[in-house]
Amino acid sequence: MRLSGFMLPSPIVSTGSILALWFTTDFAVSAQGFKAVYEVLPSHTCGTPGLIPNGVIHGSQYNMGDKIRYSCESGFVLEGHSILTCIVSPGSGAQWDFPSPFCRADGACGGTLRGTAGSITSPGYPAEYDNNLDCTWSILAEPGDTIALIFND
Template structure:
């Protein structure tokens, strides 16, 4: 499915307060991937919760103009909460979500200045990261 901020791609309104709750069957997980992301830095925020929207479930708070990495829930519910302030807006966001059966791990996402090698993300599959010329990989190259 697709989730877009109100008014996308022509800009979202001030004082927005939107909640999306994605629910799938038990034992499944949800992967959220961003196609476009442009929010006023620090003032307009997309909060993503792993489950219901409670403080302990906050997975990430997103703002600014950098395309976020993919997000995978640990359970069958993923909640998005979008809030904006009284002034300045941007294009907004477009996110794609899909259900991951329990035997898949989900796409771990691209890395800045790097390349993901691998297209299968099932349990037992391996993927490899490499860096563009002039950059050094920190962490594991093979997952």
């Protein structure tokens, strides 16, 4: 999903236990940027672990005992576990044994966020952001959980 401009989007809910947010600016325009909050939404099914930007998923079966493998496109580095297995977790039902990994470019601003809630702001917020930025944030939840991202400004 690509977002731009000054309109606030509707809340975004991930399809898996990772949500990645990229912030890219151009060479000419600077503005205030954004602020968003997130909240982990529990679930009790394996389901699709989700595609990852700049990554490839190998495997299409998501039942108990099935394994999938992630890799990254050239120029990107995998962070997290490359192989996930759908397991039974006592009291939780079926879930992936690890959060989906993500692919990041070396030297990019952003980072990895863990925990049940938090906030993300563009560099310099509420002041103007710099030109030619390329930032990646990854929010990691427990296997089987999803993440809601809500832009406030």
